[in-house]
Amino acid sequence: IRERMASQSPSRLSQAGQPGDEPPRKHRSTLLTVCPFILGNEFCERLAYYGLSTNLILYLTRVMGEESGHAALQVSLFSGTCYLTPLLGAWLADSMWGRYKTIMVFSLIYFLGMLLLATTALVPALTPPPDLYPTRLQNAALFTSLYIVALGTGGIKPNVSAFGADQFDMADPQDRKEKTSFFNWFYFFVNIGSFIAVTVIVWVQENVNWGVGFAIPAACMGLAILVFVAGSPMYTHVVPTESxxxxxxxxxxxxxxxxxxxxxxxxxxxxxxxxxxxxxxxxxxxxxxxxxTRRQVEEVKLVLRMLPIFVTTILYWTMGSFFVVQGASMNRTMPLPGGGTFTIPAASLAIVNTLGIVLLIPLYDRVVIPLLRRAGRPMTLLRRIGWGMVVCAGAMFAAASLEAWRLRLYAAHDVLPAAGANDWGRVVNLSVWWQAPQYLLVGLSEVFTSIGQLEFFYDQAPDVMRSCSMALQLLSVCIGSYLSGGLIYFADIITRRLDPEGYGWLPKNLNKGRLDLFLLCLGGIMTLNCIIFWRVAVKYEYKTVEHVQRVTILPRLPRESPAPALYGRSVTFMPPSPVMPAVRR
Known part of the structure; x- marks a missing residue:
């Protein structure tokens, strides 16, 4: 196995451990030969994760007998833990075990948790009878399995994408181009896994049984481990250093x-x-x-330079909290060819987001990027993130406009018959498919911002801190999710006090509230954040050749020798540039 030394001048080692024995890799594509194992692993793992988490709230309410509010709290705590444990996984990868070992150990923990979860749903003694509350043993078995899974995700989320990027030798021009494509395809397979989970696995859970519905994700996680191990002989490794x-x-x-x-x-x-x-x-x-040493100080500078970018991307993850609730208050019936109707689950409109991402990533990777390169205006990382934030703000304004339209129809009594009412009040006679544009805009923003964040936090970090840097990106998701909850809580409390009728902006019955104003405020907050992000981004100094030379002494090698792995590789070729194309420094 080749190793890329991070604590000294980098050299490649063959499986026998002799530097220079490995022939140059220029004759083969890293993206097509090595990365399929990593992308396949990520696809299976994401399918397993979303197969568990998407319908978890229904399992807690329908099977475990919990109240909706308490079930939602449990799901939030589980999700939050899944985005906090990557700090541990990143620290172990960068300072002790390396990324490969960390992924393997935590994958086994993950698999154990998935097996235990499937067991709790398959064994009658671990599942409460209908209309009865679960026993302490049943609750303990369920939540132990969930938090074992949450621990397992901690070693995978920050490391798999970084490990995949480690495979590219940035001294090779072909690898430099392929690495950007890797991050695009990485996110592509994440969304393919998500799409299958929210369609096939969710259907099995609700129409077959929960035991089989949880056993399938467990099997997918086992397959993820096998796929990852299959590529082991070809992987490049970065040796960990101090914490x-x-x-x-x-x-x-x-x-x-x-x-x-x-x-x-x-x-x-x-x-x-x-x-x-x-x-x-x-x-x-x-x-x-x-x-x-001078090198150690320069590494710390690189990390601290990223912190303002980290802070200004947190708000991106507060958007889109009420799309499902909004959809539940709209007409979701569809006529069937043979007569009759079909009711679309409100959450299923998220498929539009997933399909948009799946279709837009190849378009961006194969059409947009080459066109921009030929035009002499390459899409830099911060420009890509910034454009995604602008599109996200547009999605919030689109959702606010749709909600204002829905409320006007309700005021005009354009509603479905009483049989169409639900727990959120009367359903307005407005097709739920009008939500498709806002879901597509959110998907487009993810293609820019989310993938841009992945590559930015990898490229701009020192080699020895890249897993921790990827965990920083996940931490922004975690903080953004909790911040979203805080915004909703305070908006609800304040507007209820100001509303003479006591409904506020966000009541259970949206027909009595003003969700449109809340979404408008979210769009305004995102717009303000875009301006702040631009101010931070135009001052950001990308890693350059000068930065690389400060932290790494590169030996001179003969032209026919295998090229060393550059420290701070990909952004050596990226000039500083402003985030927004329309604004010039």
Missing amino acids: PITRVYNVVMSAWREKRRGGNVSPDEYASFAWLDAATRTRVSPGGVARF
């Missing part, structure tokens, strides 16, 4: 203490992180060697 979190903390604190002894820090030094250079003046002992 990146500890290094960042030690460098920052040493530089801060050194600067305080030497005088005040100027605003320019703060902005450029030049004050961190003071850490190189600290000594292990008086007159001894420096405690931190």
